[in-house]
Amino acid sequence: MDQNHLAFNLNPNVSVDCAVFGFDKGGLKVLLIERDNPDNTEGKNYQLPGDLIRNDENLDDAANRVLRELTNIDKLFLEQFAAFGDPQRVKRENDLEWLRSVRKDPEARVVTIGYYSLIKPENFKLAANSFARKAEWVNVKEVPELAFDHNQILTSALEALKLKMRTVPVGFELLPKKFTLHQLQSLYEAVLGTEIDKRNFRRKILGMKFIVPLDEKQKGVAHKPAQLFQFNKKNYNQNFSLAFDFQ
Amino acid sequence: MDQNHLAFNLNPNVSVDCAVFGFDKGGLKVLLIERDNPDNTEGKNYQLPGDLIRNDENLDDAANRVLRELTNIDKLFLEQFAAFGDPQRVKRENDLEWLRSVRKDPEARVVTIGYYSLIKPENFKLAANSFARKAEWVNVKEVPELAFDHNQILTSALEALKLKMRTVPVGFELLPKKFTLHQLQSLYEAVLGTEIDKRNFRRKILGMKFIVPLDEKQKGVAHKPAQLFQFNKKNYNQNFSLAFDFQ
Numbered sequence: 028m029d030q031n032h033l034a035f036n037l038n039p040n041v042s043v044d045c046a047v048f049g050f051d052k053g054g055l056k057v058l059l060i061e062r063d064n065p066d067n068t069e070g071k072n073y074q075l076p077g078d079l080i081r082n083d084e085n086l087d088d089a090a091n092r093v094l095r096e097l098t099n100i101d102k103l104f105l106e107q108f109a110a111f112g113d114p115q116r117v118k119r120e121n122d123l124e125w126l127r128s129v130r131k132d133p134e135a136r137v138v139t140i141g142y143y144s145l146i147k148p149e150n151f152k153l154a155a156n157s158f159a160r161k162a163e164w165v166n167v168k169e170v171p172e173l174a175f176d177h178n179q180i181l182t183s184a185l186e187a188l189k190l191k192m193r194t195v196p197v198g199f200e201l202l203p204k205k206f207t208l209h210q211l212q213s214l215y216e217a218v219l220g221t222e223i224d225k226r227n228f229r230r231k232i233l234g235m236k237f238i239v240p241l242d243e244k245q246k247g248v249a250h251k252p253a254q255l256f257q258f259n260k261k262n263y264n265q266n267f268s269l270a271f272d273f274q
Numbered sequence: 275m276d277q278n279h280l281a282f283n284l285n286p287n288v289s290v291d292c293a294v295f296g297f298d299k300g301g302l303k304v305l306l307i308e309r310d311n312p313d314n315t316e317g318k319n320y321q322l323p324g325d326l327i328r329n330d331e332n333l334d335d336a337a338n339r340v341l342r343e344l345t346n347i348d349k350l351f352l353e354q355f356a357a358f359g360d361p362q363r364v365k366r367e368n369d370l371e372w373l374r375s376v377r378k379d380p381e382a383r384v385v386t387i388g389y390y391s392l393i394k395p396e397n398f399k400l401a402a403n404s405f406a407r408k409a410e411w412v413n414v415k416e417v418p419e420l421a422f423d424h425n426q427i428l429t430s431a432l433e434a435l436k437l438k439m440r441t442v443p444v445g446f447e448l449l450p451k452k453f454t455l456h457q458l459q460s461l462y463e464a465v466l467g468t469e470i471d472k473r474n475f476r477r478k479i480l481g482m483k484f485i486v487p488l489d490e491k492q493k494g495v496a497h498k499p500a501q502l503f504q505f506n507k508k509n510y511n512q513n514f515s516l517a518f519d520f521q
Binding site: 038039040041080082083084085086089107109110111112113114136138140192193194195196215223224227228231235267269270271272273274 | 329330331332354357387462
């Protein structure tokens with residue numbers, strides 16, 4: 028990405044990196060990009076999409092720009108979850124070699140602000156003018172060694188997403204608007220990385236007044252069509268309370 | 275703080291800022307420091323404690339250093355909650371004037387990483403070698419206009435603390451080891467900024483198996499001594515589940 032932007036006034040010390048999560052039948056995926064190594068001898072070299080921030084740009088805008096350039100979609104759901112500032116995080120030799128080929132100040136210390144995003148893989152279309160040689164969805168269980176500290180950033184993003192999904196209803200961005208309880212359970216299982224007892228899941232979900240059954244069933248499926256459900260924001264706002272709310 | 279550290283290799287673009295919360299009979303307080311303005315004409319000029327990071331230091335260490343220098347206490351409870359990167363955040367004229375008096379590169383854009391901390395005010399002792407003219411506890415409801423974007427950082431820190439306290443049992447750092455339900459309720463009311471119905475509060479808290487009654491009552495109080503309670507971590511780990519846990 029940096030190569031395309033030498034014209035911009037990039038801050039040498041601050042970047043954003045994005046863990047973009049998607050969900051399909053294959054499970055929970057993350058979007059990785061493959062960087063061009065200077066001499067092409069390194070083979071595959073994956074990283075999370077990210078870039079130095081421009082000096083006239085705030086952090087959220089920088090993260091949004093990175094995702095827009097990658098997906099052609101503007102203003103995706105994006106949540107800042109942590110900053111990463113190990114002084115050694117961009118000092119590995121093969122990372123430095125790449126940085127020397129694309130950055131003005133490759134030796135500079137970089138603190139990066141981590142964001143995660145949730146999108147439906149079928150909505151994703153690699154931008155024609157993309158900076159990356161290639162972008163691909165990789166199952167979170169099969170992520171290879173990444174550049175810099177991106178494995179740590181990804182782990183931390185996944186932990187933040189897990190905590191969020193255990194706390195409040197989030198992740199509906201990853202499902203169709205009308206979904207079956209089986210789809211909802213599969214999403215929780217994929218993100219939380221555990222199997223959930225079907226009866227416990229249904230009992231608890233149906234006790235939540237904001238996941239409401241529709242007068243509608245699946246269409247065009249080979250098996251017995253299942254009931255469809257929808258998330259109801261109004262019911263949620265009226266009914267949901269956290270463990271330490273005392274109304 | 276910067277004046278004392280010109281010998282160190284400070285990164286011009288990245289800082290940490292700390293919202294240190296304390297709780298006493300007067301309510302929820304935040305620790306503010308008063309900076310010396312170059313010509314002393316500005317009157318009071320409060321800010322959150324913070325500093326540029328050193329180039330050999332990670333973010334948590336920088337935040338810990340700031341608090342250690344201020345309180346003489348090492349390794350306080352510290353939680354990173356957000357990064358702030360508005361390109362204009364250090365560009366107000368009276369802030370620039372101060373920066374010119376203490377920083378090598380006062381015009382540099384600074385992205386700051388926000389931390390919050392919880393401490394008991396009675397444990398706080400201003401360090402003799404403190405960088406600040408004065409540090410003081412200010413009720414969160416009476417915070418004046420602060421330097422830079424520190425009002426925004428404080429608001430955001432308080433929101434992060436509120437969400438955390440609504441979600442999981444946190445904040446016991448601010449209470450005596452053995453506490454009354456009245457003290458616990460006062461803490462929740464002070465942080466959440468709302469009154470709580472006493473009966474609802476007691477019913478819900480006593481239903482939580484990890485806040486356990488002791489065979490002990492308050493001593494040396496004028497009124498009828500109240501039952502003391504303690505937080506039990508083992509019971510918590512065994513019994514607590516979030517809204518979307520499905521065990």
